[in-house]
Amino acid sequence: MATLAMRTGLDFRPANVYGVWLRHWLAFKGGWLVDSTAIVIEPLFVLLAVGFGIGKFVEDIQGNLSYQEFVAPGIIAANAMWPALFNCSWGAYQRMENHKIFETMISAPVNLSELAAGEIVWGATRAAMTTAAVLLVATLLGLINSSLAILILPLGFLVGLVFGGMGLVYASIAPTQHSMMLIFTLIGTPIFFFSGAFFPIASLHTGLQPIAWAMPLTGAVHVARGLSTGDLGMSHLYGLLYMIGLASVFYPLSFMLLRRKLII
Amino acid sequence: MIRYTVRVGETPPLKDPIPPSFPPLRFRLFVWSACNFLMSDIQTNPIIKAVGLHKDYGEFHAVKGIDFEVMPGEIFGMLGPNGAGKTTTMRMLSSVSPITAGQIFIDGLNVAEEPRKVRDRIGVVAQHDGLDPDLNVHQNLVTYARYFSITGKAAEDRAREMLEFFGMDQRADSGIHTLSGGMKRRLTLARAFMTRPKVLILDEPSTGLDPQARNRVWEQLFRIREAGATILMSTHYMEEAAQLCDRLVIMDYGKILSRGTPDDLVMEHAGSLTAVIRPTNGSGPAVRSKLESMGKDVRERGAALVVHGPEELRKELGQIDNAAVRFRVSTLEDVFLNLTGRELRDE
Numbered sequence: 001m002a003t004l005a006m007r008t009g010l011d012f013r014p015a016n017v018y019g020v021w022l023r024h025w026l027a028f029k030g031g032w033l034v035d036s037t038a039i040v041i042e043p044l045f046v047l048l049a050v051g052f053g054i055g056k057f058v059e060d061i062q063g064n065l066s067y068q069e070f071v072a073p074g075i076i077a078a079n080a081m082w083p084a085l086f087n088c089s090w091g092a093y094q095r096m097e098n099h100k101i102f103e104t105m106i107s108a109p110v111n112l113s114e115l116a117a118g119e120i121v122w123g124a125t126r127a128a129m130t131t132a133a134v135l136l137v138a139t140l141l142g143l144i145n146s147s148l149a150i151l152i153l154p155l156g157f158l159v160g161l162v163f164g165g166m167g168l169v170y171a172s173i174a175p176t177q178h179s180m181m182l183i184f185t186l187i188g189t190p191i192f193f194f195s196g197a198f199f200p201i202a203s204l205h206t207g208l209q210p211i212a213w214a215m216p217l218t219g220a221v222h223v224a225r226g227l228s229t230g231d232l233g234m235s236h237l238y239g240l241l242y243m244i245g246l247a248s249v250f251y252p253l254s255f256m257l258l259r260r261k262l263i264i
Numbered sequence: 265m266i267r268y269t270v271r272v273g274e275t276p277p278l279k280d281p282i283p284p285s286f287p288p289l290r291f292r293l294f295v296w297s298a299c300n301f302l303m304s305d306i307q308t309n310p311i312i313k314a315v316g317l318h319k320d321y322g323e324f325h326a327v328k329g330i331d332f333e334v335m336p337g338e339i340f341g342m343l344g345p346n347g348a349g350k351t352t353t354m355r356m357l358s359s360v361s362p363i364t365a366g367q368i369f370i371d372g373l374n375v376a377e378e379p380r381k382v383r384d385r386i387g388v389v390a391q392h393d394g395l396d397p398d399l400n401v402h403q404n405l406v407t408y409a410r411y412f413s414i415t416g417k418a419a420e421d422r423a424r425e426m427l428e429f430f431g432m433d434q435r436a437d438s439g440i441h442t443l444s445g446g447m448k449r450r451l452t453l454a455r456a457f458m459t460r461p462k463v464l465i466l467d468e469p470s471t472g473l474d475p476q477a478r479n480r481v482w483e484q485l486f487r488i489r490e491a492g493a494t495i496l497m498s499t500h501y502m503e504e505a506a507q508l509c510d511r512l513v514i515m516d517y518g519k520i521l522s523r524g525t526p527d528d529l530v531m532e533h534a535g536s537l538t539a540v541i542r543p544t545n546g547s548g549p550a551v552r553s554k555l556e557s558m559g560k561d562v563r564e565r566g567a568a569l570v571v572h573g574p575e576e577l578r579k580e581l582g583q584i585d586n587a588a589v590r591f592r593v594s595t596l597e598d599v600f601l602n603l604t605g606r607e608l609r610d611e
């Protein structure tokens with residue numbers, strides 16, 4: 001039955017994902033200067049302040065790695081989180097609740113599985129844009145030691161998929177517009193600071209380390225650092241798989257929750 | 265010599281009473297019945313059909329078992345006070361809201377089973393505009409068309425055509441927030457027409473429009489219908505329903521109270537003539553009982569009393585003591601108020 005196909009996502013039109021993505025691209029083009037300023041300048045400030053300000057007072061980490069070289073890939077990976085999280089939580093909530101755009105889309109022949117995919121892939125696109133900008137600056141500053149670092153770009157995209165999915169899940173369960181801010185303060189900020197971007201997880205209390213490793217960004221920071229130094233091992237593969245696993249859980253969860261919220 | 269043999273019980277041959285014609289009668293009869301046969305297929309197949317439709321929101325019954333059929337090419341109206349269940353019904357029709365019980369068929373498709381195919385065929389104007397504030401006027405149209413696989417030049421041409429059609433071609437590059445309420449509504453209609461849908465489901469399409477824009481929209485709805493589309497619409501404007509709708513239903517509290525053509529409904533529920541009786545100060549009760557003693561069905565309408573009836577009412581109620589009487593043609597508004605009463609909804 002067709003409804004079964006719809007429920008299981010078998011009735012899937014990829015062209016609609018592109019349609020939703022294109023909607024975001026058009027909207028982004030309309031105000032790109034403002035938007036990109038926010039998502040590029042901010043990580044650069046962090047990179048400069050933390051890397052060269054605080055970094056002066058920090059000894060080399062993990063043998064011959066300067067603090068700047070240590071922190072740069074972490075900051076790149078961690079900053080990929082914000083644009084995706086913002087687009088798919090706050091942005092999606094506005095579009096859904098205040099402007100009823102989701103309702104417009106689903107009264108056209110767009111299914112929620114395609115809508116959610118379009119939202120998340122756009123979030124990931126924004127994440128990749130930020131990643132590219134910060135990666136370029138870090139490279140120019142001489143903080144990147146390996147040409148493998150170009151792979152941080154698709155990694156940024158993956159970070160975007162994870163946090164886009166997470167943001168959309170939250171947007172579909174948040175009771176009020178006010179509560180949307182909580183995802184940034186209660187979830188975004190701790191993840192940003194405790195995923196090993198700014199200091200090695202090994203320096204945390206041993207009881208806290210598993211929590212830090214379980215955070216959805218930790219794998220990405222770890223892999224980014226490996227790619228930046230060119231020093232890769234099995235742990236990086238596990239980190240990558242963990243990220244892929246999270247993305248593939250958040251995505252179906254997001255459209256199932258959206259269905260519960262919108263199809264009433 | 266000619267001999268006639270006349271048998272008993274047999275009438276002599278008569279001249280054909282119908283003068284010979286071309287094409288011959290038998291042929292005309294054949295064509296007529298063939299047309300009937302072909303038409304009957306259209307006449308008996310509604311393009312929208314709702315059977316025993318129910319909708320519950322949790323414990324609350326918003327729609328309580330309604331049935332209706334809309335024929336191809338019709339403009340079908342849904343009237344009803346706030347909260348009657350119009351939007352709820354239309355959202356079920358456009359497959360964005362699950363049906364609690366009952367069935368809907370659109371263009372032969374079961375909405376519950378093939379929602380996406382239904383949405384491929386219909387155009388929807390929701391009660392809220394649902395316009396995209398991050399896109400300009402033109403982008404709103406082409407972005408929407410893309411969801412129906414209308415892209416590139418086809419989408420551009422259609423968007424231009426629609427903006428002209430709705431007198432908005434000067435505003436193609438405007439932001440949504442710079443549009444007036446009426447313009448937003450027109451853009452929403454333009455968006456629904458982008459895809460040349462077979463069936464249009466319009467929830468209060470002309471709410472918030474000025475008389476000029478509303479007339480424009482009516483004109484466009486007629487043109488769309490001439491192009492072969494079927495329109496199901498809700499409205500709070502009785503004048504609009506009377507002018508536009510071939511048939512309509514009046515709903516309240518999730519049920520259909522009455523249905524028919526606007527004229528039939530007026531004749532059935534408000535007669536042809538309405539006497540509006542304005543009692544002078546303080547004489548309301550006396551006038552009322554006088555009218556009632558004449559066997560009239562008296563209804564309160566604002567500060568006045570109204571009585572419906574045939575033309576003879578003019579003579580009967582020409583002179584009423586302590587009251588000013590005025591006669592006017594009965595309208596759909598009379599029908600609506602008679603059927604749904606005076607209480608405010610949503611309290």
Ligand SMILES: Nc1ncnc2c1ncn2[C@@H]1O[C@H](COP(=O)(O)OP(=O)(O)OP(=O)(O)O)[C@@H](O)[C@H]1O
Binds near residue numbers: 348
């Ligand atoms: N999502 C919902 N949850 C609970 N109740 C709802 C929901 N949507 C509508 N209702 C209720 O269902 C009833 C019918 O609402 P509906 O919007 O269909 O009315 P309507 O005829 O369109 O009214 P209006 O003329 O004001 O647009 C109302 O009592 C309304 O409060």
Ligand SMILES: [Mg+2]
Binds near residue numbers: 350351352391467
């Ligand atoms: Mg309504």
